Amino acid sequence: MTTQQFKPRQKTTGASIKQQDSNRSVINESGIEIKKTYTAEDLEASGGVAMVGLPGEYPFTRGIHKEMYRKRPWTMRQYTGFGDPEDTNERFKFLIENGQTGLNVAFDLPSQIGLDSDDDLAIGEIGRVGMAVDSLRDFEVAFDGIDLEKITVSLTINGAAAIMIAMYLAMAEKRGYDISKLRGTAQNDILKEFIGRGTWIFPVEPSIKLVADTIEYCANNAPKYSPVSVCGYHIRESGADPAQEMAYGFVIAKAYTDLVLARGLDVDEFASRLSFNFNIYGNIFEQVAKFRAGRGLWAKIIKEEYGATNPRSMVLRMIAGGGGSGLTKEQPEVNIVRGAYYALISALSGAQTMALCCFDEAYTIPSEDAQRLSLRTMQVLIEEMGLCDTVDPLAGSYYVETLTNQMRERMQAVMQEVDEQGGIVKMVAEGTIQSKVSTQAYELLQEIESGEFPKVGINCYEMDEEEPEVEYHPYAQDDADRQIERLQKLRAERDNAAVENTLAKLVDDATQGVNVMPAIMAAVKAYATVGEMTHALVSVYGRYNEPVRF
Amino acid sequence: MKSHATRARIRVLIAKPGLDGHDRGAKIVVRALIDAGYDVIYTGLRQPPEAVAQIALEEDVDVIGLSSMAGSHVPYCQRLKKLLLENGLDDKLWIIGGSIPAPDQKALKAVGLDGIFPAGTRLEEIVDFINERCQ
Numbered sequence: 001m002t003t004q005q006f007k008p009r010q011k012t013t014g015a016s017i018k019q020q021d022s023n024r025s026v027i028n029e030s031g032i033e034i035k036k037t038y039t040a041e042d043l044e045a046s047g048g049v050a051m052v053g054l055p056g057e058y059p060f061t062r063g064i065h066k067e068m069y070r071k072r073p074w075t076m077r078q079y080t081g082f083g084d085p086e087d088t089n090e091r092f093k094f095l096i097e098n099g100q101t102g103l104n105v106a107f108d109l110p111s112q113i114g115l116d117s118d119d120d121l122a123i124g125e126i127g128r129v130g131m132a133v134d135s136l137r138d139f140e141v142a143f144d145g146i147d148l149e150k151i152t153v154s155l156t157i158n159g160a161a162a163i164m165i166a167m168y169l170a171m172a173e174k175r176g177y178d179i180s181k182l183r184g185t186a187q188n189d190i191l192k193e194f195i196g197r198g199t200w201i202f203p204v205e206p207s208i209k210l211v212a213d214t215i216e217y218c219a220n221n222a223p224k225y226s227p228v229s230v231c232g233y234h235i236r237e238s239g240a241d242p243a244q245e246m247a248y249g250f251v252i253a254k255a256y257t258d259l260v261l262a263r264g265l266d267v268d269e270f271a272s273r274l275s276f277n278f279n280i281y282g283n284i285f286e287q288v289a290k291f292r293a294g295r296g297l298w299a300k301i302i303k304e305e306y307g308a309t310n311p312r313s314m315v316l317r318m319i320a321g322g323g324g325s326g327l328t329k330e331q332p333e334v335n336i337v338r339g340a341y342y343a344l345i346s347a348l349s350g351a352q353t354m355a356l357c358c359f360d361e362a363y364t365i366p367s368e369d370a371q372r373l374s375l376r377t378m379q380v381l382i383e384e385m386g387l388c389d390t391v392d393p394l395a396g397s398y399y400v401e402t403l404t405n406q407m408r409e410r411m412q413a414v415m416q417e418v419d420e421q422g423g424i425v426k427m428v429a430e431g432t433i434q435s436k437v438s439t440q441a442y443e444l445l446q447e448i449e450s451g452e453f454p455k456v457g458i459n460c461y462e463m464d465e466e467e468p469e470v471e472y473h474p475y476a477q478d479d480a481d482r483q484i485e486r487l488q489k490l491r492a493e494r495d496n497a498a499v500e501n502t503l504a505k506l507v508d509d510a511t512q513g514v515n516v517m518p519a520i521m522a523a524v525k526a527y528a529t530v531g532e533m534t535h536a537l538v539s540v541y542g543r544y545n546e547p548v549r550f
Numbered sequence: 551m552k553s554h555a556t557r558a559r560i561r562v563l564i565a566k567p568g569l570d571g572h573d574r575g576a577k578i579v580v581r582a583l584i585d586a587g588y589d590v591i592y593t594g595l596r597q598p599p600e601a602v603a604q605i606a607l608e609e610d611v612d613v614i615g616l617s618s619m620a621g622s623h624v625p626y627c628q629r630l631k632k633l634l635l636e637n638g639l640d641d642k643l644w645i646i647g648g649s650i651p652a653p654d655q656k657a658l659k660a661v662g663l664d665g666i667f668p669a670g671t672r673l674e675e676i677v678d679f680i681n682e683r684c685q
Contacts, residue, residue, distance in 0.1 A: 009672065109569035109620060113596075121598060124625035125569050198571020198595045238574050329670045362669065363651060438577040445578055449672055458670070467652050475621065546594040550580060 011462040016454035028286045030243035032406050038398035046405035051296045055350075055391040057311075058303065061296040061404065062392040063350040064315035069388035074346070075353040076378050077154060077319065078371055081106030081131035083479040084486075085142035088131035091368070092146060098372050099379060103146070103153045104355055106130030107164070112199040114160045114534025117483045126480035129365070130156075133164070134487045134529045139171040148172055154185040154229070154319070154353075159201040161188035162210045162517060163533050166524045169222060185226040185275055188214055191252045192231045194428045194544075195437060196238030201534060204429045206541035210516070212259040217517035219260075219270040228256060229319065231277040237325050238434075239441030242279075242286055243407055246294040247414035248433070249276055250301065251424040257306065267306045271313035278318055280342045280349070281326025285403055288394055291320060291349035293408035320351035327362050330457035332468055335359035340377050347387040348394055354378055365473035431547030438550075487529065494527040502526045503536045510540035560684045562613040565593040565602045567630070570620035575648055575669070579617065582673040588613075588680070599626060603633035611642065612684050618648040627661045643683050647671060 018024060026034040035042065043049070051059055056066030065071065078095055080103070081088045092103055107130040110122035116134050117126050126132050131142060143153070157164040165186045169179050190207040193200045200207060211228060218227040232240070232249030240248060253274055260270055278294070280287055299314040308314055323342040327335045336359045346354045356374040358366035366374075381387045394400045418424050418433075427433040447453035454460050502523035509519040516537070523533050564580050566573055573595060583590045591609050593602065606614050614634075616623065623646060634640045646658060647667035655666050665679050 109571075113569060115569075121569065121596075124622040125620075128622060129570075129620050193571070196572075196574070198573060200571075329668070362649075438574065439581070441574050442578045442581045445673070449674075470651070472651050472653060548592055548594050550577075550584065550592070 011464070012451060012460050013462055014460065016460035017451045018454050019460075028283055029241045030286060030290075030407060030410050031241065032286075032403065032410065038402055040398060043398050043402045043405075046402040047409075048405075049401060051405070051408070052395065052401065058314060059296040059299040060315050061292050062395055064295065064317060064352070066391075068350055068391040069347070069382075070391065073382045073388050074351055074378070075102040075152065076100050076375055077102035077104040077321075077353050077355045078374055079104045079106050079156060079355055080371070081108075082129070082365055082473065083127040083476050084132055084483045085138040087127070087476075087479060088142050089144055089146075091371075092142070094368060095371060095375070096146070096151060098375050100375055101151070102353060103151055105142075105153065105155050105157075107155075107157055107160075108132045109199070111164075111530055112157060112159060114163070114201050114530055114538075116529050116531030117480070117487050119531060124475070126483055128475055132480070132483045133167070134483070134531070135490055135527050136167050136170055136524050137486070137490060137527065139167045140174070143171060148175070148177055148182065148184070152183045152185070154187070156187045158187055158190050158193045158197070159199045159207075160530055160534060161186050161190070162214050162520055163524065163530055165214055165218075165225075165227060166517065166520045169225070170521060170524045179222045179225075181224055182222055183224045183226075185229050186214070187231065187277065188228045189231045189252065189277075191255060191424060191428055192234050192248075195248075195434050196234040200544045202537065202541040203544045204425060206537075207544070208255065208259060208425065209513075211256050212263065213515045213517050215256065215260045215270050215273075216263055216265060216515055218273065219265060223273070226273045226275045226317075228253075228273075229275045229277045230256070233277045233279045233322055235437060236279040237322075239437035239439070239444065241440070242282060242290045243410035244414050244437075245279060246290055246297075247411040248418070248424070249278065250294075250298060250411070251415055251418045253298075254301070255423070255425050261306075267302065267308045268310040268313050271302055271306070271308055272310065272315070274317075276316055276318040278320050279322055279325075280320050280345045281323035281338070284341065284345050284348070285400060286407070287345045288348050289400055289403035289407045291318075291351070292392070292400070292404045293411060295350075296404075297408050297411055317352050319353035319355060320346040320349055321353070321355035322357050324357045324361065327357055327359070328455065328457050329362040330465060331463065332359055332362060332470075334457055335362070336373065336377075339374060340380075343377050343381055344387070347381050350392060360470060363468075363470045363472070367471045367473070369471075429547075431549045434547070435549045490527060490529075498526045499523070499528045499532070503528055503532055506533060506536045507539060510537055559587060559589045560613065560680060561589045561591070561609065561611040562615060562680065563591045563593070563602070563606050563609060563611040564615045564617065565597045565605070566595045567597060567599070567602065567616045567618055567626045568620065568622040569596055570618060570622070571595055572619040573617070575619065576617035579615065579647060579673070579676060582677060583680070586677040586681075599630040599633050602630060603637050603639060606634075606639050606642065607637050613643040613645065613680055614639070616646040616648075618646060618650065621649070621651075623648075623650065624654050624657045624661070627658055627663065631661050643680065645676075645679070647676065
């Protein structure tokens, strides 16, 4: 018998192998070769300045508003939620007191996939990665004392988005807000959940039908609300490169747009409420070019392909944040520095909203201190570094403008590739896109392990490290028990006949294929639970069966 | 030391326990193990302990590997341990990888995990460990 002994790897304590080779060719993550110097000729050869324009004007490459941060800095919206709605309400208020200007709600996994807290599958998961929500009552508690006109709320919810949007609108209505004027966002991008993140519930077709239902419902009833935030973000986290990240986001946004248009809505009735979510880690110039290119490309698509006439329909509104995959467990303090550069990228890119992953996130749900540090990082940029002084400060750079043109071309090529393979819905249903990005993730990790793709603390400037002292976020069994008690009390006290009626109506509407949002709104207002409503929909739609291919 | 003299290839089950949907790591490990010459069965997301035990039994695997990114691994593994014992699977090499905080690593060892590979582990380390323990 041979026993392979594990040999401790030799650490690279100095520069990466890349930096040691001055004759190297440089190719960015999106596959574009970077020259040593850029001149006016390079810019001309890449297509010139035809797509640059002015901020606030088509094609919006330079920004979606004329004055951008000069008028108002980006919204600071850290992703937050844990335990029960009371714990989360407390953390929301902590962040608002520290200058946060928007909320970004994290739900626990049972809530995200439509399970009640007393479901067997929820054991050990209640309130763990976000707040537990079973009914409208939980929304009432979570947002208690928060002015929904001053603080816009973003719900990071996908599989159960139709239900949570209904809960948010119902809660606001109950508190006296006019929902026709209410602002806010739901992530509600189910196609990307099938590619990365994984909080799907129903099969692909009914899942995207639900997205279309929410867009249609909001266009008619809550026209200021953004029912979808299309996420290239998680596809990048799953292995896509920056150009693919944005291109896949666009083919997904087009898929939803097509569904809504097929219902007879005009593109200008809803396109201005589509929003986006993109990632900010990596090469600074590649990301800035990505965002500038993406704004121009999306405007062109909505105007030329869809015939929109309202300029607000053409703007790429986005949260540009996160950067989770760029952070490391090794030398975690370095993540504070990375976070600051990522925030700089987001600001240079003209994002409307920013959220930063915290330096301790490779270990745990962020502590209050880590969350505050992320807010301070953004506040330093706003107050001290001049990021709000002028719009699109990198415009006109030979390099940035050339790269912007090249990134736009790459995105168009990726979008065409998807079309040639039958479209994104088909690729998701068959698992081909999932397989593609996970292959790329594997290849990238191999490049990191070989040192070819430099990562400080992992393949260069490594140190011998002790496991750092981390303030771990504990699982709160007390909260979980309290949430279950609250749920059971609700079931005992509510008008159960009314709940039954609204659930029966939901099953009927789902069966008939009409828009289910009115039925969900009625069920929510009767205090039906997330699990009950999901169960009603599953009885009609069935559950997704994950295609696994390598 | 586990003996599989009659078998040409080591059979590995990679499962995603609980409700967590972050499968980048699990899929990377699957590919690395396939490249290392193992037969790999990947369960896909959201497998309850009963399903993992059942698949491990049906597929007659040598290694049961879990990938956990969202923190529910300790109570999950406690439940799975019971099922592994009931099904005579407790002699299989049982490993876990992902976001496993230090305090949890201790708890998981106590439950009976043979190998713990927190985020940042090199792929060859996992391959070498399986090779060494399954020869």
